[in-house]
Amino acid sequence: MEAINSKKLAEIVYSTSNVIDADIREIVTDSRKAHKTCAFVAIKGEKFDGHDFVKQVIEQGCPVAIVSRLLKDVPAVRQIVVTDTLEAYGRIGAYNRSRFNGKVIGLTGSAGKTTTKEEIKFVLSRFADVYATEGNHNNQVGVPETLCNLNLTADYAVIEMGMSAKGEIAQLTSWVKPDIALITNVYPMHIEFFENFKGIAEAKAEIFEGLKKGGTAIINGDTNYADLLVARADEKKANVILFGSANEPEVSPLNGGKCLVKANIGGKKVEFELAESGEHHVANALCVLSVVEALGLDVSRAAAMLKDFGSLPGRGQKRLLHLPKGGEFILIDDSYSGQPEAMRLAIEALHKMPRKNGGRKIAVLGKMAELGDLSKQKHIEIGQALRNTDIDVVVGVCPEMKDMLMQLDTTKEAHYFENNDGLDEFLLNNLLQNNDIVLIKGARYSSKLYQVAEALIKQGEK
Numbered sequence: 001m002e003a004i005n006s007k008k009l010a011e012i013v014y015s016t017s018n019v020i021d022a023d024i025r026e027i028v029t030d031s032r033k034a035h036k037t038c039a040f041v042a043i044k045g046e047k048f049d050g051h052d053f054v055k056q057v058i059e060q061g062c063p064v065a066i067v068s069r070l071l072k073d074v075p076a077v078r079q080i081v082v083t084d085t086l087e088a089y090g091r092i093g094a095y096n097r098s099r100f101n102g103k104v105i106g107l108t109g110s111a112g113k114t115t116t117k118e119e120i121k122f123v124l125s126r127f128a129d130v131y132a133t134e135g136n137h138n139n140q141v142g143v144p145e146t147l148c149n150l151n152l153t154a155d156y157a158v159i160e161m162g163m164s165a166k167g168e169i170a171q172l173t174s175w176v177k178p179d180i181a182l183i184t185n186v187y188p189m190h191i192e193f194f195e196n197f198k199g200i201a202e203a204k205a206e207i208f209e210g211l212k213k214g215g216t217a218i219i220n221g222d223t224n225y226a227d228l229l230v231a232r233a234d235e236k237k238a239n240v241i242l243f244g245s246a247n248e249p250e251v252s253p254l255n256g257g258k259c260l261v262k263a264n265i266g267g268k269k270v271e272f273e274l275a276e277s278g279e280h281h282v283a284n285a286l287c288v289l290s291v292v293e294a295l296g297l298d299v300s301r302a303a304a305m306l307k308d309f310g311s312l313p314g315r316g317q318k319r320l321l322h323l324p325k326g327g328e329f330i331l332i333d334d335s336y337s338g339q340p341e342a343m344r345l346a347i348e349a350l351h352k353m354p355r356k357n358g359g360r361k362i363a364v365l366g367k368m369a370e371l372g373d374l375s376k377q378k379h380i381e382i383g384q385a386l387r388n389t390d391i392d393v394v395v396g397v398c399p400e401m402k403d404m405l406m407q408l409d410t411t412k413e414a415h416y417f418e419n420n421d422g423l424d425e426f427l428l429n430n431l432l433q434n435n436d437i438v439l440i441k442g443a444r445y446s447s448k449l450y451q452v453a454e455a456l457i458k459q460g461e462k
Contacts, residue, residue: 001025001027001148001150002025002096002099002152003023003024003025004025004092005022005023005024006020006021006022006023006039006064007021009024009039009092010080012095013080013091013092014088014091015066015080015081015082015088017076017079017081018076018077019064019077019078019079019080020077022037023037024037024039024063024064025037025038026039026148027041027089027145028040029041029043029050029145031050031053031057031060034057034062035061035062036061036062036063038062039062039063039064039080039092040053040054040057040062040065040066041065041066041085041089041092042054042065042066042067043085043086043089044068044085050085051067051068051069051071054074058078063078064079064080065078065079065080066080066082066085066089067079067081067082067085068082068084068085069081086140086144089141089144089145089148090140090143090144090147090171090174090175091175092144092147092148093145093147093150093175094147094174094177096147096148096150096152097147097150097157097177098177099152100150100152100154100157101152102154102155102157103155103157103179103180103295104156104157104158104159104176104177104179104180105120105156105158105159105178105180105182105291106161106173106176106182106207106210107120107158107159107161107182107183107207108138108160108161108162108169108182108183108184108204108207109183109185109204110184110186110200110339110341111185111187111339111341112184112185112342113136113138113160113162114135114160114312114315115284115311115312115315115316116182116284116287117132117133119288119306119309120158120288120291121158122305122308122309123288123292123302123306123309124158124291124292124295124297126301127155127297127298127302128154129151129153129154129155129156130154130158131157131158132157132158132159132160133160134146136160138160138162139162140171143161143172143176144175146160147159147175159176161173161176161207163190163203163204164190164193164370165193166199166202166203167203168203168206169203169204169206169207170206170209172210173206173207173208173209173210173211175210176210177211178212178215179211179212179216180215180216180294180295181207181210181215181216181217181218181238182207182217182218182219182291183204183205183217183218183219183220183223183229184220184223184284184287185220185223185224186201186204186220186223186224186225186229187200187224187339187340187341188371188378190370191372192370192371192372197224198225198228201225201228201229202228202232205228205229205232205233208233208236209236211236211238213237214237215238215239216238216239216241216294217233217236217239217241218241218242218243218287218290218291219233219243220242220243220244220283221242221243221245221246222244222245222283223244230242239294241266241294243286243287243290247264247265247289248264249261249263249282249286250262250263251282253277254273254277257276257277257353258275258276259274259277259281259282260272260274261273261282261285263286263289265286265293265303266290266293266299270289270300271303272285272306273306273307274306274307275307275310276311276316276349277349277352278349278352279349280345280349285303285306288306289303289306314333314335314336314444314453315333315336316332316333316334316346316349317332317333318330318331319331319457321456321457321461322460323428323432323433323460324429324459327433327434327435328435329359329433329434329435329436329438329460330356330436330438331440331453331457331460332346332350332437332438332439332440333453334440334441335366335440335449335450335453336444336450337441337443337444338365338366338368338441338442338444338446338447339368340368340371340378340381340382342441343382343441344381344382344385346439347363347382347385347389347439348385350389350391350437350439351390351391353437355435356436356437357435358435359433359434359436360392360393360433360437361389361390361392361393361436361437361439362392362393362394362395362431362432362436362437362438362439363386363391363393363395363438363441364397364423364427364441364442364449364452365382365395365397365401365441366397366398366420366441366442366443366446366447366448366449367397367399367400367401367443367446367447368382368400368443369443369445370443375400376400376403379400379401379403380404380406382404383403383404383406383407384407386404386408387407387408392413393412393413393414393415393431394408394412394413394414394415395414395415395416395417395423395427397416397417397419397420397423397442397447397449398418398419398447399418401416402416415431420447420448420449420451420452424451424452424455424456424459427456428456428459428460440452440453440456
């Protein structure tokens with residue numbers, strides 16, 4: 001970031017503290033990264049408190065720290081005292097964003113945010129300089145971090161925003177102030193924190209509250225509560241663009257799991273290839289082209305680029321791996337998210353994949369988290385969806401998956417694991433055969449199937 005004087009920094013965060021005069025070039029929350037041109041923000045989390053490291057970072061040469069209480073063992077002139085350090089972090093990010101002259105695309109959604117963000121970045125970077133959220137740093141800490149590190153010379157910035165409760169997106173978008181606000185989809189994710197499903201849609205629609213005057217709202221016209229999202233965008237007098245069936249897509253399969261798509265983008269017919277087939281891949285592509293349209297860029301040129309974008313690690317990426325005793329298999333690593341609709345789409349994509357020289361299709365599925373009272377029902381529904389596919393083997397991981405496995409008929413081989421312990425060894429040494437295709441998917445931190453995927457990759461690439 002461009003230099004900010006420490007006294008100006010105090011003004012930005014609404015602090016009356018009398019601090020030393022210093023140039024600040026970086027804002028950090030990790031004490032290990034603090035140095036002589038940093039301001040350290042003491043964030044308090046569930047398992048740590050940044051205030052415990054303030055004395056250390058000052059001794060490391062950090063000019064000032066932003067704190068929520070004056071610490072006795074640190075000189076007062078080195079402390080910027082605020083009511084809420086997290087809110088202060090956001091205000092600094094918002095200030096840095098205000099100095100950005102390019103276009104900002106802010107996006108949220110229940111699933112696929114990071115992949116969509118990366119695909120937008122991939123396409124726009126062929127036109128101009130693009131800055132984007134790193135990884136999935138999309139929460140109350142990640143968004144301020146992203147804004148503080150914003151490359152002010154870029155032409156476009158793509159900022160991802162996530163939430164698990166009402167009001168969180170409203171806070172984030174007040175900092176981001178997007179020129180384009182995008183909602184990928186609305187699914188019952190985090191529903192245990194809401195009174196009903198509609199509440200999730202309302203929370204996603206908060207992104208329009210920060211939309212700049214005359215801005216554009218891009219909405220999945222086929223998602224749950226699409227009408228509500230459009231209504232909330234209209235209330236902000238946004239220019240609304242719908243993607244999905246509104247684009248009249250025609251999809252044809254191609255060899256190698258690819259597909260050909262013909263669609264109407266802003267009244268213009270375009271035809272393009274995708275490296276991956278599947279409903280969600282087509283939806284992502286239409287979403288990206290809608291962004292391109294909104295920015296006034298060449299849609300046909302952008303469409304031609306989409307064939308070179310592939311799935312990300314943990315989000316559907318395919319790998320050809322080797323078995324310990326000879327032979328090979330395809331791993332579909334979709335281990336980052338276990339949201340029900342994403343689970344259904346992954347299962348459907350596996351079902352539609354052509355078999356590889358007689359190999360089997362195997363689904364290794366972990367629990368779906370944060371579903372509240374709907375958990376049992378959603379796990380049963382996944383089992384019912386599996387029953388109607390040509391998938392040969394299903395492995396359920398975590399107790400919740402017993403409800404899923406009970407829906408299968410005798411035509412499918414089924415296995416159950418209480419957790420992921422020993423699962424990679426079972427797959428490699430007992431279950432997997434030459435030319436099998438194995439899908440791994442589940443809630444990242446609850447089922448921890450990403451660890452299994454990592455083990456398969458590590459051993460299979462030898």
